[in-house]
Amino acid sequence: MSWSKFTFLGTVKFRVTLWFAVLFILSSFFCFLLTFVYQKRYLDARLDQTLQELSSAIRVDYLAGGRGKRLGRELPLAEIPREHYNACFEKFPALRPLIAFANPSFGQIHYNLIGAANGELYLLRYDGSSLYTHRINKEANLSALKKTVYDNVLNAGSQNLFYLVTAANGETIAQSSNMEFFRVPLQRMEPAPFVNLETIDGTFRVITTVLYDGTTVQIGHTARQIRENLEEFALLFWVVTGCILLPGIVCGWLIARRFVSGISRIGVAAKKIAEGDFSQRVALKHDGAEIDSFVSVFNAMTANTEHLLMELRDVTDNVAHDLRTPLTRIRTIAEITISGPRDLASYRDAIANIAEDCSDMISMINSMLEITRIENRFEHLKKENFSLSEQLRQAYDLYSMQAEENGQTFTLALPGK
Numbered sequence: 001m002s003w004s005k006f007t008f009l010g011t012v013k014f015r016v017t018l019w020f021a022v023l024f025i026l027s028s029f030f031c032f033l034l035t036f037v038y039q040k041r042y043l044d045a046r047l048d049q050t051l052q053e054l055s056s057a058i059r060v061d062y063l064a065g066g067r068g069k070r071l072g073r074e075l076p077l078a079e080i081p082r083e084h085y086n087a088c089f090e091k092f093p094a095l096r097p098l099i100a101f102a103n104p105s106f107g108q109i110h111y112n113l114i115g116a117a118n119g120e121l122y123l124l125r126y127d128g129s130s131l132y133t134h135r136i137n138k139e140a141n142l143s144a145l146k147k148t149v150y151d152n153v154l155n156a157g158s159q160n161l162f163y164l165v166t167a168a169n170g171e172t173i174a175q176s177s178n179m180e181f182f183r184v185p186l187q188r189m190e191p192a193p194f195v196n197l198e199t200i201d202g203t204f205r206v207i208t209t210v211l212y213d214g215t216t217v218q219i220g221h222t223a224r225q226i227r228e229n230l231e232e233f234a235l236l237f238w239v240v241t242g243c244i245l246l247p248g249i250v251c252g253w254l255i256a257r258r259f260v261s262g263i264s265r266i267g268v269a270a271k272k273i274a275e276g277d278f279s280q281r282v283a284l285k286h287d288g289a290e291i292d293s294f295v296s297v298f299n300a301m302t303a304n305t306e307h308l309l310m311e312l313r314d315v316t317d318n319v320a321h322d323l324r325t326p327l328t329r330i331r332t333i334a335e336i337t338i339s340g341p342r343d344l345a346s347y348r349d350a351i352a353n354i355a356e357d358c359s360d361m362i363s364m365i366n367s368m369l370e371i372t373r374i375e376n377r378f379e380h381l382k383k384e385n386f387s388l389s390e391q392l393r394q395a396y397d398l399y400s401m402q403a404e405e406n407g408q409t410f411t412l413a414l415p416g417k
Helices: 012-068 082-091 138-156 183-188 224-259 261-274 289-339 344-376 388-405
Strands: 073-075 096-105 108-117 120-126 131-136 161-166 172-175 194-199 202-210 216-222
Touching (some): 012 096, 012 131, 012 138, 012 161, 012 202, 082 108, 082 120, 131 138, 138 172, 202 224, 224 261, 289 344, 344 388
Antiparallel strands (some): 073 096, 096 108, 108 120, 161 172, 161 216, 202 216
16 A cells, blocks of 8 residues: 555644654653652552561560560650660660660650660669669560561461561571461572562562561561552553543644644645636635734735736737737738849848848847846846947948948948047
């Protein structure tokens, strides 16, 4: 199939509509890319926050066991009052603070601090006058830790969440029941706070936390939901974009058609002018300053062309009328000479008369051409130096023979001669 059949592909309307669609698609893609990146970062940050909360819960269970909820809400160590710290360090100079809690009761806030000292784990509470200390049995806390692991995996699903808690010597302290699917990928994973772990079930986001005694807590959460959310977002975005694009293309076509309507009218008028109708004019419909200017110039050009053609027709008629008389006279002289006496004097008179008529016709044609050039400004007048003596000499040579035959005296006197 020849492309010449699809002439609309080369029209301005099609090209404007095509560029509109291309720019719309590029703009939509740019907006989609920005929104997609922002959405992905937001979902990744929310997943990381969830992992941090899960890791913090494991850390609390490892340090405080089942009493963690009774100790109050966790707060940064920097918010513990200075006198509480002083009382704790007086009791245990080598104390290493690990986690702090605030528990409001009876209108007062009681601060609880868990720290390590002398290889043991202690719970410290200062009431303003005395310090309460309690040695924590870490082994007793493991039951609460394992229960938290079991409950969280049960709620999230074994395909979505896993736990692994290992001691400093590599011994497994607690793990979720699905760890056989993740142990090998975890061993190949480079240590980092947050990493993406590729498994047969997809990508898992893994947080690694090292506790005070070297115990490592690794929690992995599937990123499947993020991928599904992004896929749904991309599908929804491009469906909406497509629904907007189709009416947009139609509107772009109509707008382009409106813009080039003035040019189309000029094309129709130009076609009729090419067929010989110079009376055609394009209506001014205020299609825009550029189109209106184009229409005005086109109409002025057409009017000027029509005027020149009318003048040319008049000049042609006048030339034909003016040339008819000398040509008729030349023909008459020639016929009379041929039918008359055949002597040299008759031939000379006839030739002289014909030459005079030819000279008149040449002069008439030159004058008309000169007037036409000046009126239509096809040529600019130029100053030239010419020899008047030479012009007179040519005129003398032209008419001297005829004067001699007529018995007339025709002399030429030039300066310096």
